[in-house]
Amino acid sequence: MGDRRFITAFSLVILLLAACVSDPQLQDQNVLLNTELRHIRVELYEAQEKIKSLDAQLVQLAQAQKDCSGNLADLKAKNTYLKNINLQLSQNVERLNNDLKKKKSVIKLQDKVIRLLDDTKKTIATSLKDEIATQDIEIVETEDTLKVVFIDKILFDSGSAEINEKGKQLLLVVAESIRAHKDESILVEGHTDNLPLGPTLKQKFPSNWELSVARAAAVVRFLQKEGRLQPERLAAHGYSFYRPVASNKNREGRRQNRRIEIILGPSSK
Secondary structure: OHHHHHHHHHHHHHHHHHHHHHHHHHHHHHHHHHHHHHHHHHHHHHHHHHHHHHHHHHHHHHHHHHHHHHHHHHHHHHHHHHHHHHHHHHHHHHHHHHHHHHHHHHHHHHHHHHHHHHHHHHHHHHHOHHHHHOOOEEEEEOOOOEEEEEEHHHOEOOOOOOEOHHHHHHHHHHHHHHOOOOOEEEEEEEEOOOOOOOHHHHHHOOOHHHHHHHHHHHHHHHHHHOOOOOHHHEEEEEOOOOOOOOOOOOHHHHHHHOEEEEEEEEOOO
């Protein structure tokens, strides 16, 4: 019984000694564990902060991507718009270049025709100097046309729409002067005074309109057939008494208004 107590007491002493020995080790381990735990907590905090920062960056990148997508769409739209504008401008430039070429060609042709008109004027003025001196024929020069005016009865007898013999001779002179100038257009205008038509003319022409047109057409037909001028160069207009060059209230004025005008100018072709 005593031995048993001794053994029990001895075991208790051993346990107490072991406890005394193990407590410092446990404390050291606890310190290490606490230190490591603090490190882990710091790392965990840093990791969480980094995750928050990355999440914020991810949101920013997502917004930037959205903005870039919007900008890309805008740029594509602008690119398409600019391409269309560039195409239109290219077409406009091409059209303007073509127009410029045409205008240069027209100006060149007009310069040529003006020189021809000068030559024509000199030729007609020389050939018809007597009629010009008696004021039966006038030559009127403008910037780009030459007008040969046959006044009163020089081409047509009174009450007639047929060219008289003197008129035929004069028209042949004009035709000879301009036959070779194929770049010149030829417009024949018929004009009358404001007096009513006489009985003879009234049978053929209802009014001065028809008479003025008939006389202009007769001159055109003669210039083509007898004067051997190209028909595509010719045209006939009639103006009745609505474009007078003088007063119809006196004899001299009416004489000047009864006229045929042959107008030479640049061809429109």
